[in-house]
Amino acid sequence: MATIGNNNLNAKLVLLGDMGAGKSSLVLRFVKGQFLEFQESTIGAAFFSQTLAVNDATVKFEIWDTAGQERYHSLAPMYYRGAAAAIIVYDITSTESFTRAKKWVQELQKQGNPNMVMAFAGNKADLEEKRKVTAEEARLYAEENGLFFMETSAKTASNVNDIFYEIARRLPRAQPQNPAGMVLVDRPADRSQSAACCS
Amino acid sequence: MDEEYDVIVLGTGLKECILSGLLSVDGLKVLHMDRNDYYGGESSSLSLVQLWKRFRANDKPSEQLGSSKEYNVDMIPKFMMANGALVRVLIHTDVTKYLNFKAVDGSFVYNKGKIHKVPATDVEALKSPLMGLFEKRRARKFFIYVQDYEDNDPKSHEGLDLTKVTARDIISKYGLDDNTVDFIGHALALHIDDNYLDEPALDFVKRMKLYAESLARFQGGSPYIYPLYGLGELPQAFARLSAVYGGTYMLNKPECKVEFDGNGKAYGVTSEGETAKCKKVVCDPSYLPDKVKKVGKVARAICIMSHPIPETSDSHSVQVILPQKQLGRKSDMYLFCCSYTHNVAPNGKYIAFVSTEAETDQPEVELKPGIELLGPVDEIFFDIYDRYQPVNKHDEDHCFISQSYDATTHFESTVHDVLAMYTKITGKELDLSVDLSAASAAAE
Numbered sequence: 001m002a003t004i005g006n007n008n009l010n011a012k013l014v015l016l017g018d019m020g021a022g023k024s025s026l027v028l029r030f031v032k033g034q035f036l037e038f039q040e041s042t043i044g045a046a047f048f049s050q051t052l053a054v055n056d057a058t059v060k061f062e063i064w065d066t067a068g069q070e071r072y073h074s075l076a077p078m079y080y081r082g083a084a085a086a087i088i089v090y091d092i093t094s095t096e097s098f099t100r101a102k103k104w105v106q107e108l109q110k111q112g113n114p115n116m117v118m119a120f121a122g123n124k125a126d127l128e129e130k131r132k133v134t135a136e137e138a139r140l141y142a143e144e145n146g147l148f149f150m151e152t153s154a155k156t157a158s159n160v161n162d163i164f165y166e167i168a169r170r171l172p173r174a175q176p177q178n179p180a181g182m183v184l185v186d187r188p189a190d191r192s193q194s195a196a197c198c199s
Numbered sequence: 200m201d202e203e204y205d206v207i208v209l210g211t212g213l214k215e216c217i218l219s220g221l222l223s224v225d226g227l228k229v230l231h232m233d234r235n236d237y238y239g240g241e242s243s244s245l246s247l248v249q250l251w252k253r254f255r256a257n258d259k260p261s262e263q264l265g266s267s268k269e270y271n272v273d274m275i276p277k278f279m280m281a282n283g284a285l286v287r288v289l290i291h292t293d294v295t296k297y298l299n300f301k302a303v304d305g306s307f308v309y310n311k312g313k314i315h316k317v318p319a320t321d322v323e324a325l326k327s328p329l330m331g332l333f334e335k336r337r338a339r340k341f342f343i344y345v346q347d348y349e350d351n352d353p354k355s356h357e358g359l360d361l362t363k364v365t366a367r368d369i370i371s372k373y374g375l376d377d378n379t380v381d382f383i384g385h386a387l388a389l390h391i392d393d394n395y396l397d398e399p400a401l402d403f404v405k406r407m408k409l410y411a412e413s414l415a416r417f418q419g420g421s422p423y424i425y426p427l428y429g430l431g432e433l434p435q436a437f438a439r440l441s442a443v444y445g446g447t448y449m450l451n452k453p454e455c456k457v458e459f460d461g462n463g464k465a466y467g468v469t470s471e472g473e474t475a476k477c478k479k480v481v482c483d484p485s486y487l488p489d490k491v492k493k494v495g496k497v498a499r500a501i502c503i504m505s506h507p508i509p510e511t512s513d514s515h516s517v518q519v520i521l522p523q524k525q526l527g528r529k530s531d532m533y534l535f536c537c538s539y540t541h542n543v544a545p546n547g548k549y550i551a552f553v554s555t556e557a558e559t560d561q562p563e564v565e566l567k568p569g570i571e572l573l574g575p576v577d578e579i580f581f582d583i584y585d586r587y588q589p590v591n592k593h594d595e596d597h598c599f600i601s602q603s604y605d606a607t608t609h610f611e612s613t614v615h616d617v618l619a620m621y622t623k624i625t626g627k628e629l630d631l632s633v634d635l636s637a638a639s640a641a642a643e
Contacts, residue, residue, distance in 0.1 A: 047296060047443075067442035074448035076238050076435035078297065081428065112268075181299030181427045182417075184290060 007057040011171055012082055014064045016104040017089035018097040019071055022123040025154035026089060027063055030164055035155050052168045059168040061085075080108070085117040085167045090138075092122045092151065093130040098138070105145055117170045118147040119163050125151040126158070204230045204447075206624070207468045207475060209455050209482035212240035213275075213430070214601040216437035217617050218481055218624070220292055223444035225625065230475055231441060232468065236451035238438060240483060241584075241604060244271035244431030244543070250501075254580040264503060264577065265545035271429030272501060272543065274582075275604045276535045276552045277613070278303050278423035278518055281413035284614035286424075287631040297436040299427040301541055302419030305514035308386035309521040310378070314510040314572065317386045317520075319411045319422070321346065330379055338383075341373040345407045361401035369400045383407070385522040385531055389609060391556075392523065392530065423609070425516060427542045455486055457598065465597045479624060481599045484587035490600060491587035497606045498562035498583045500553040500569070502576040507549060508536050509574045515540040515549075518608050521569060530556035532569045533608040551576070554606045557583055599624050 015023040028034050031048045048063045064083075069075045086108055090101035101120070108118065120142040122133060135151055142149035148166060152159040205227040208219045216238075219231045237243060245253065247260040247267035260267060279285050281302075289295045306317045310329055318327040321342040325335050347355045359369065370380055384390045388406035395403055413422030426432045442448055452470040457480050460466050467476040484491040511517045519534035526532060532555040537543050544550050553569035562581045570579070589600035602616050621629050 067439060068445075069439070069442045069448050071447070072449045074450045076438060078428075078432055078435040078439070181301045183299060184286065184295040 009057055009059045009168075009171060009173070011059055011061055011084040011168075012064065013061045013085040013087065013167065014079060014083045015066060015087050015089060016070070016101075016108065017087075017121075018091070018094075018100045019068070021089040021091045021094075021097050021101070022154050023087075023089045024065055026087070026121065026123060026152060026160060026163075027065060029154040029157055029160045031063070033157075035157070037155075050164075052165060054165065054168040057173070059171060061164065061168075080111045083111075083113070083116060084171055085119070087119045087121050087163065087167070088147070089121045089123050090133070091124050092133050092135075092138075093124055093127050095132045098122075098133045102141065105147065109145075115172050117167050118145075119167055120147040120149045121163055122149070122151040123154060126153040126156050202228075202230075203476040204228045205477065206230075206479045206481055207232065207477040209233070209457075209468065209480065209486040210240045211235075211238045211434050211438060211450070212483050212601070212604075213242040213434045213437070214613060214617050214620070215240070215481060215483060216434035216441070217288060217614075218599075218620060219446055220294065220437040220440035220444075221621055221629065222481075222624065223441040223446040224292065226444075229441060229446040230449070230468075230477070231438065231446055232449045232452045232455055232470065234451075234453055234455055238450070239274075239431045239434045240485075242273075242275045242430060242434060244273050244429035246270050247272075250580070254501075254582070261578070265548065269539075269545040270543065270548075270550075271431060272550055273430045273537075273552075275430065276537075276554070277430060277604075277608050277610050278421075278425050278535070279610055280409060281416040281422055281424050282409055283413065283609070283611055284618070284631065285610040288614060288617070288629075291629070291631055292437070292440055294436045294440050297439060298432055300424045301427060301516075302417045303421040303423035303425050303516040303518065304419065305511050305517040306386070306414075306421035306423065307511055307517060307519040308382045309519060309525050309572070310382060311525070314508075314519055315382075316420075316512075317382065318342075319387060319414050329382060334376055334379055337374050338379055341370075341375060342411075344373070345404055346411060348404055348408065359400075361404055362399050364400050365397050366400045366403040367396040369404070370396075381522045381524055386520040389520075389607070389611065391605075391607060420512075420514065421516075421518065423518060425537060425541055429537075429541070429543045457482075457487060459596065463596050479597045479599060481601075481620070481624065483601050484589070484603055487589075487591070487598060487600055490589060490591040490596070490598060492590050493585050494588045495586045496557040496583055497586060497604075498555055498557035498565055499581070499606070500562065500566045501580040501582065502551040502553075502570070502573055503544070503578040504536075504549040504551055504573065504576050505547060506574060507538070508534060508551060508572065510572075511536075519572070520608075526568050528555070529558060530606070532566070533606065534569055534572060535608045548577075552608075554608065556606045593623055 031050045051060045088101050088104050090097040122138050139149045150159045150163045206229050208215050208231040211233040223229045247270040248258050251260045307314045308317045315329050318324045321339045324338040349355050387410045410422050454470050456469045458467045465480045467474045507513050515538040517536045521532040523531050536551040538549040539546050553566045559565050562583045586603040588602050
């Protein structure tokens with residue numbers, strides 16, 4: 001959910017797409033600047049945050065990876081809940097992953113958040129010689145469905161930061177405030193504030 | 200599916216999902232399946248359409264109630280004690296980061312036909328209309344004793360060994376009358392019957408301390424917290440934890456038949472003609488009906504309202520405990536109310552539940568004293584379900600079956616069952632001694 005305070009925007013961003021399209025690789029490249037040729041299926045870490053400065057504001061992305069729950073179509077509703085942005089990832093060397101990516105777009109549209117910023121990422125753009133999906137075809141699809149499109153390569157880092165910056169730029173600045181809850185954390189709160197008021 | 204797993208978990212109820220998460224974090228290879236196409240099993244939260252399908256056999260809820268999707272109606276309504284066992288599990292596993300909570304506004308108790316705020320501290324005891332002047336002073340002294348009691352500080356024990364003296368002894372030492380004991384025992388210590396009176400007082404005192412410490416935690420009107428969007432978020436969050444640590448998730452798997460070898464030991468689970476092998480099976484009672492026995496039933500009314508429960512200071516979220524004696528029953532009755540402020544209903548709507556351990560087959564009649572406290576309701580549904588307990592020997596059949604959820608409106612008994620199952624499955628104790636005094640809540 002996108003919430004604002006002092007020009008700081010918190011935005012939940014979810015990744016969708018087939019196993020092996022490179023969802024985790026994109027995030028790892030963006031958050032840590034790393035790329036592993038044989039990235040294992042996502043284990044142990046599926047929640048990242050990264051802050052970007054865009055124009056006059058900072059955007060803190062809370063990035064949710066699928067943790068493999070997309071494999072048997074068992075992503076929980078919680079995954080989509082409150083997402084301000086989504087990146088739907090396919091592999092340009094696989095028509096099947098492109099077809100499946102379109103299914104994920106439909107799934108997202110069913111969630112019915114008209115303000116969600118959706119990015120369509122044709123990943124593995126470094127593998128030009130194995131390309132099966134043309135950029136033109138993907139761009140056309142993206143335009144028809146209200147997504148913005150980029151071809152990315154987690155391996156060479158091409159367009160990786162760009163796609164996140166573009167999302168940050170497009171996030172609506174004046175979203176209705178979500179009812180704020182609290183997150184339980186395992187560290188001492190700054191008690192001085194609350195204590196000071198009563199003395 | 201043709202792989203071998205350490206554990207196959209069947210059913211995505213809260214208990215099963217917590218276990219799946221804990222076992223995956225331990226490094227075990229877990230396959231988690233559910234016959235339904237949604238998470239949560241018995242502990243899911245339903246939209247209006249789902250509610251209508253379940254109780255009215257159609258999918259056309261009245262349009263005046265607003266958007267179906269904005270409803271998250273718990274099938275097992277419960278609040279979480281802010282310092283309680285479930286919060287410890289959430290912090291221990293770091294699942295908290297997937298969830299947003301809000302404090303529950305009020306905690307009340309029914310006494311002599313009226314609803315009163317539950318006094319939890321010496322100061323509140325002095326103000327409470329639940330007690331007469333002299334009784335207030337006696338109760339105040341008892342509250343101070345409980346607040347000061349520390350296991351490792353013998354001075355605070357006032358010469359009483361709480362592992363030996365009974366709750367009844369300590370109550371008579373302070374001279375509390377039956378009326379006070381009734382609300383302290385049921386609304387503060389959250390005992391579901393009066394058997395605790397003849398047991399060692401330590402548990403009773405610790406439960407009172409838990410209530411008071413939870414109340415102090417968030418400066419809310421109650422010791423309880425509740426997740427935004429309803430309890431159905433909890434199993435999903437623990438399922439995500441399990442998946443993050445390599446657990447495999449399959450929903451909408453029909454049948455889920457547990458396979459046994461010649462010695463009666465479970466070795467796998469079959470669904471849609473494929474058998475996944477495993478060393479152990481963990482499930483809710485519905486997946487192994489031959490290995491459980493019925494131990495009771497829960498009666499529940501689910502109400503959609505356009506106002507808060509009367510006499511609860513306009514609390515948007517509230518628990519009211521109706522102790523057994525006040526109604527001449529064998530078991531307590533519970534009112535539970537939540538609203539749009541916890542994102543479980545559209546603007547202006549409230550969801551209220553009346554629950555009890557059923558003593559008859561007529562929930563409409565039995566729940567009447569609770570329902571009457573709600574005022575007018577827009578819609579009401581009645582539910583009655585059987586509670587089961589496992590009767591199998593897990594060291595022989597390698598099956599670990601959870602108990603059905605009880606009628607209480609808090610999670611203490613739920614987590615107790617989960618922790619006991621975890622120990623049986625792994626042979627280990629889960630260390631939940633997270634420093635809760637250091638844990639706190641951050642506003643988002």
